[in-house]
Amino acid sequence: MGGVVSNLKLYSTNGGVTEVAPRLAEFEADVQSLVEANMEALLGVRFLASEYSTGPVHGGRIDSLGLDENGSPVIVEYKRGVDSGVINQGLFYLSWLMDHRAEFERLARDRLGATAAAQVLWSGPRLICVAGDFTRYDVHAVREHRRSIDLVRYRLFGNDLLGLETVASVSGRSPVTRRVRRQGTGPGGGGHGTALVELAQAVDESLLGLGDGVNYVQRKMYRAYQRLRNFACVCPPQRTKLLVYLKVDPKQVDLVPGFARDVTGLGHHGTGDLEVQLRTLRDVERAQDLFRMSYAAA
Template sequence: MSDLKLFRLDAAGRDVELHGSTVALEVELQRRIEAGMEAMLGIRFLASEYPTGPWHRGRIDTLGLDENGSPVVIELKKGSDSGVMSQAVSYLSWLESAQHEFEALVRKVLGAEAAEAIDWRRPRTICIAAGFSHHDRVAVQRLPERIDLVRYRVFEGGLLSLLLVDSSPGSPTVASSRRNQERCAEVDSAPAALVAPSPTSVGLVPECLRDLYMELDGALTAWGEVEVASLRHYIAYRRLVNVASVIFRPKHEAILVYLRLDPDAVELEEGFTRDMRGIGHLGTGDLEVRIVSAADLEKAAPLIRRAFEAA
């Protein structure tokens, strides 16, 4: 659905459509997105109006690091601008050539641990605008870069809507820096449990969990457009933000699923669901669901549905 409609009940109990508009100044949108980008997009703020130097000749509206450790360039347009795609590609090119500069920025703003965990295989651009042309949407699907097209609208009462209208997972890149080569080698040598499986590469899944995972994957991809991202230590199922993260525990013949759900809104069950707030863990999501059987997967289905409906 590319056309979001919002309604409210009037005094007579009738639905009245709220008509969205665009911001008067682009900086209004930028300030709002930057102030709430972690909640809205799962991205930690790094810098605003960041200069790209004499070759790329521009200023990136917003730089960030997403919840999976991927560098993010955010470009904002108050209206519809045919140049947003060319800017997106240009700034991703700058990002690949400025890895050390970006790592230094992350270290300064977020600390050494975040800088060491940057995943250079999957840098991305998010273009936020009032609208996109058909040609923009076609281009996203043809380009090898990882790009999200997000349409915004503002409504009375301070409401802001963000709608993902098109997205390309891109092709993982292998940067030439020695540090990134070492990181990629580390990933390549990781045990099978940490490599993202798919229907075409089920040999990478622990044998004891293969059938169970295939059923789980079907449940996690049944809710419309979902990107499945192969990361260092988990598999992310995402839209604009991670909705679920999957980790294998072959020694215990278990799959752990971390859902983007408020544990306070769930009746926790010992041995099946757990509140992970304040507990360090791989993946993202505050609710852990432990799946060891088809019965567990069936019991988890309503929780998975709730997570994706809220995303």
């Protein structure tokens, strides 16, 4: 039962070109400790708890609990190598979590404060499985579930390099849900002019079309498009424009007045330091490279 093998190779260019061989962690706990200590940077998830007990009746311990950028509860399960049981184990805990919402919200309140706890989004709880590898059967299995699941392969390189690769990412939504949404329930279907509705639908199609692993999360004030992490947040149309926030370093792009703006440190809905203002379908075409930059970095 072979894994889904990556062809990525890493080379050191210090004094010639030497391949840096990938390796697995010696122990599963080593992977867990590394991710938990850097969870927001690596997964876009705020850390809440480690080895969280589900009680004597349920009889289990969740490897990691967290809250993502959009307020969705997150369970993270780890395996050192390949283990076909990691998905079912995670789903088992996800079921427990849905039955213990008040307990999770208390945990979020204790660790992150009342505001974070009040904004927990229960419509899209997530399971992230971090393992040395996954089989093609694992990838097929997650696509059959009506849950948001990410399969993330890790590799260690040398003494201080970590590689993460998203093998599969599903939102748990059925194709019927997506078709209905595209007919007018997206980020432009609420009483705005026809031109803005069409503009919002064009942005939606563009962002979803960047790759197979793109999912979305709908919040009251924005819609987040994500792979493992958010890469774009689209706010409801204003009178004449649509605002999109991207995970792109504003210093790396030409900031054209009226089109792209640095909002680092400025409060706004959603996540991202680059604000893109869209008024026409031509603006959407102009923004394609920026969309792809943000997608690639997610």
